[in-house]
Amino acid sequence: MVQSKKNLEKFSEIPLINIPFNAIVSVVHIRAGFKATQRLSGMGITPGTQIKVISQAPFRGPIQIIVRGTRLAIGYGLAMKIFVNNNLH
Amino acid sequence: MSESRSKDKVIHIALAGNPNVGKSVIFNQLTGMSQVVGNWPGKTVKKAEGKCKFKNYIFKIVDLPGIYSLSTYSIEEIISREYIVEEKPDYIINVIDVNQLERNLFFTIQLQMLNRPMILALNQYDVLLQRGFDIDDDKIEELLGIKTQKVVAVHNRGVHELLEKIIEIEEGGEINNSKPIIFGKEIEYEIQRLSSEITSNEFLQEDRYPLQFTSFKILEDDEHIKKHLIESKENQLDHFLYIVEEKRKNLEDFHGETISTILNSEIYNIANHIYEESIIIKETSRTFKVRNFFDHITVHSIFGYLILAVVLLGTYYLIFKFGDMISDLMDGLFSNLTPGAEQILGGEENWIYKLVWNGFLGGLFAGVGGVLPFVIPFYFFIEILQDIGYLPRAAYLMDRFMHRIGVHGKTIIPILLGFGCTVPAVSACAIMETEKQRKKSIIISSMIPCSAITTIVMGLVFKWRGPWVTLVLYLILLSIIIAIGKILTIFSDVDESELIIELHDFRVPNFKVILKQTWHRSKEFVYLALPLIIIFGILMEIFVEFNLLEWVNFLLSPVIEHFLGLPRSIGVFLIYGVLRKELNLVLLEQFVKSLPAGITMVEYLSTIQMITFTLITLLYIPCLATFITIRKEVGKKFARHLLFFRLLGATLIAGTVYWIYQFVSNIKPNWTFEYQIAITILIFFVFLYIVVLLFGKLIKHRGKGKRRRFHRFKEFAEIKSCDNCSKFKK
Numbered sequence: 001m002v003q004s005k006k007n008l009e010k011f012s013e014i015p016l017i018n019i020p021f022n023a024i025v026s027v028v029h030i031r032a033g034f035k036a037t038q039r040l041s042g043m044g045i046t047p048g049t050q051i052k053v054i055s056q057a058p059f060r061g062p063i064q065i066i067v068r069g070t071r072l073a074i075g076y077g078l079a080m081k082i083f084v085n086n087n088l089h
Numbered sequence: 090m091s092e093s094r095s096k097d098k099v100i101h102i103a104l105a106g107n108p109n110v111g112k113s114v115i116f117n118q119l120t121g122m123s124q125v126v127g128n129w130p131g132k133t134v135k136k137a138e139g140k141c142k143f144k145n146y147i148f149k150i151v152d153l154p155g156i157y158s159l160s161t162y163s164i165e166e167i168i169s170r171e172y173i174v175e176e177k178p179d180y181i182i183n184v185i186d187v188n189q190l191e192r193n194l195f196f197t198i199q200l201q202m203l204n205r206p207m208i209l210a211l212n213q214y215d216v217l218l219q220r221g222f223d224i225d226d227d228k229i230e231e232l233l234g235i236k237t238q239k240v241v242a243v244h245n246r247g248v249h250e251l252l253e254k255i256i257e258i259e260e261g262g263e264i265n266n267s268k269p270i271i272f273g274k275e276i277e278y279e280i281q282r283l284s285s286e287i288t289s290n291e292f293l294q295e296d297r298y299p300l301q302f303t304s305f306k307i308l309e310d311d312e313h314i315k316k317h318l319i320e321s322k323e324n325q326l327d328h329f330l331y332i333v334e335e336k337r338k339n340l341e342d343f344h345g346e347t348i349s350t351i352l353n354s355e356i357y358n359i360a361n362h363i364y365e366e367s368i369i370i371k372e373t374s375r376t377f378k379v380r381n382f383f384d385h386i387t388v389h390s391i392f393g394y395l396i397l398a399v400v401l402l403g404t405y406y407l408i409f410k411f412g413d414m415i416s417d418l419m420d421g422l423f424s425n426l427t428p429g430a431e432q433i434l435g436g437e438e439n440w441i442y443k444l445v446w447n448g449f450l451g452g453l454f455a456g457v458g459g460v461l462p463f464v465i466p467f468y469f470f471i472e473i474l475q476d477i478g479y480l481p482r483a484a485y486l487m488d489r490f491m492h493r494i495g496v497h498g499k500t501i502i503p504i505l506l507g508f509g510c511t512v513p514a515v516s517a518c519a520i521m522e523t524e525k526q527r528k529k530s531i532i533i534s535s536m537i538p539c540s541a542i543t544t545i546v547m548g549l550v551f552k553w554r555g556p557w558v559t560l561v562l563y564l565i566l567l568s569i570i571i572a573i574g575k576i577l578t579i580f581s582d583v584d585e586s587e588l589i590i591e592l593h594d595f596r597v598p599n600f601k602v603i604l605k606q607t608w609h610r611s612k613e614f615v616y617l618a619l620p621l622i623i624i625f626g627i628l629m630e631i632f633v634e635f636n637l638l639e640w641v642n643f644l645l646s647p648v649i650e651h652f653l654g655l656p657r658s659i660g661v662f663l664i665y666g667v668l669r670k671e672l673n674l675v676l677l678e679q680f681v682k683s684l685p686a687g688i689t690m691v692e693y694l695s696t697i698q699m700i701t702f703t704l705i706t707l708l709y710i711p712c713l714a715t716f717i718t719i720r721k722e723v724g725k726k727f728a729r730h731l732l733f734f735r736l737l738g739a740t741l742i743a744g745t746v747y748w749i750y751q752f753v754s755n756i757k758p759n760w761t762f763e764y765q766i767a768i769t770i771l772i773f774f775v776f777l778y779i780v781v782l783l784f785g786k787l788i789k790h791r792g793k794g795k796r797r798r799f800h801r802f803k804e805f806a807e808i809k810s811c812d813n814c815s816k817f818k819k
Contacts, residue, residue, distance in 0.1 A: 046350055046354030062488045062588050070189045071594075
């Protein structure tokens with residue numbers, strides 16, 4: 001799941017898809033379009049929110065996360081646009 | 090009786106809440122059988138209303154659609170907030186799932202801004218205890234200033250106490266003691282400023298929404314409120330909108346986020362505060378651990394798919410076993426009754442007999458025997474799967490594959506249903522969030538070959554030409570579905586087709602509710618579809634009586650005979666197929682039998698003709714019942730357009746295949762038939778690919794896939810140290 005860990009280490013913010021399972025991270029930025037951002041923030045994904053990634057469906061499927069006590073599935077493309085703080089290093 | 094009724098006070102109640110919190114269960118527990126299900130005026134969203142008599146009061150209850158927020162993302166959201174501010178229900182019962190308190194409170198706080206008296210129903214309290222938590226409801230009452238009630242809706246615990254609380258307030262005379270929402274410092278400041286701006290300007294007075302809500306939403310750039318303001322007082326507005334714009338920009342620059350994120354996280358802050366104050370941690374019980382295990386295994390990378398397959402195949406098997414049984418029973422009944430009817434109505438030759446028996450009753454039996462036994466169990470099974478919470482998991486597992494054809498994971502549900510019957514598939518498209526997505530999934534799922542079409546393909550192509558030709562047919566169909574999905578993607582926003590779905594815990598289904606929902610859905614279908622099917626049946630009989638069919642064939646012959654290369658008499662069968670698709674095959678077989686001896690299906694239709702005929706059958710028109718359902722679900726105009734494009738598309742596609750084959754067999758007549766077909770299909774695929782590509786080029790491609798996304802990431806990573814990041818926002 002983690003693609004080339006080495007490269008990611010130099011960024012302090014990385015997309016949500018690159019987070020290993022069961023790690024808890026917090027959201028820094030959302031870089032999606034207006035509507036998608038609105039939807040995400042409506043579902044509780046706002047900057048500073050703690051997110052725990054549980055699993056991912058195979059073949060670049062959606063990821064399953066826990067946000068504010070709710071289990072959500074988020075499409076791969078959208079998860080790509082949610083940037084979280086990097087605690088891999 | 091009338092005297093006592095006049096004493097009863099009528100109280101209007103609206104049930105509001107997130108999806109899947111048990112709102113409809115509470116609604117059903119309260120209203121029992123006295124409910125009316127219809128559509129919201131002018132909209133295609135379901136509206137459920139009901140009445141309930143309780144302690145000298147008559148409660149009129151409206152079940153609002155389940156939504157997450159009061160923004161303008163979906164039609165449901167707009168309907169809900171318009172209803173609350175315009176109809177002004179006396180009380181709102183906000184149903185929340187205590188297991189997801191924080192997210193649910195987010196909605197509660199927005200509702201509170203609408204300034205109506207409110208009661209909080211803390212549903213699924215039993216699950217919360219099982220999970221090892223408890224809730225301090227007094228604390229919530231204190232923080233929000235609204236009355237709460239712990240509810241276990243499935244077991245009918247605490248439901249009527251909700252009404253008691255309302256009566257308490259009603260008789261106590263205290264109307265609204267809910268506390269005003271106070272945001273964080275700078276946002277509260279801006280909202281206050283905007284509010285005073287609005288109050289000081291007479292023309293800005295929004296008489297519908299409360300002041301705080303208007304200010305909040307105008308700050309959020311809410312299209313709906315803005316449009317309403319602009320409509321009424323155009324010229325004086327520029328200054329005000331300029332102020333709003335400036336404030337919004339200030340906030341965005343300050344936080345480095347889009348305005349909706351800032352405002353939503355503001356609400357979440359309040360929700361989080363209440364959540365932390367009121368939740369009490371205890372010990373997890375055993376039943377919950379078992380449930381948790383099921384939760385995880387159903388979304389497992391391997392077992393998840395296995396379970397999905399088992400669930401689906403099991404469902405199909407059961408439905409078809411049941412459906413076939415009833416269907417055969419009906420057909421048997423019809424043919425058994427025929428001799429009797431002949432005597433009463435005066436024999437085979439009498440036109441009354443033909444009209445009444447063949448037309449009216451034939452249509453009736455086609456509907457009751459051929460469609461209903463499949464549709465009703467299908468509705469029943471969707472309701473069960475929906476109620477226990479399995480459907481989102483299927484969406485999660487299949488999202489990747491659905492993305493390939495440009496729709497999001499949820500579409501898997503209508504598509505899977507489509508293999509059985511297109512009617513429930515089309516109504517299942519209501520789960521899509523926006524109108525656009527819904528139309529898209531209707532287009533896709535109505536193309537899935539339903540059981541009737543499978544019967545035709547098996548009974549015609551498979552029976553006479555073997556598995557390979559059948560495979561070729563399905564390949565063509567699949568490629569067309571993918572092509573259409575791709576073309577539709579070009580028209581839509583990339584973000585919009587991304588999945589955001591809640592995977593809520595499994596729960597015990599409430600069969601009372603399931604049966605009721607199934608009944609309502611089936612009833613609607615019967616009322617709408619059956620009359621039309623019968624009328625169509627009668628019309629066909631009149632056609633036969635006056636020998637108009639020859640004329641129909643003649644009129645259709647330029648297309649059927651010359652463009653598609655099919656025998657002329659096939660045109661009529663295609664028209665019959667609109668009523669019930671199997672009739673295509675049944676009538677064709679009857680016709681071939683009536684031909685001079687020695688001619689079988691193989692002589693009558695060559696392989697390529699069979700392929701063209703089946704392709705037309707697959708694509709041309711969804712059956713009458715489907716058409717009616719589509720009309721009801723998304724409106725007349727869309728249904729008409731779909732019909733037109735399906736007819737045109739089917740003819741063009743079948744024609745293209747036929748002419749490519751003609752071309753190939755003309756230049757390479759000495760090749761074996763298999764080669765010719767293979768080359769034909771190859772050319773067809775290339776052709777289709779080019780068409781899709783051309784479409785993409787003609788209409789500016791908005792999302793350019795992976796490369797652009799990566800690019801954006803890189804760009805962002807380089808720039809992030811910059812203080813003012815607002816220019817990288819859309």
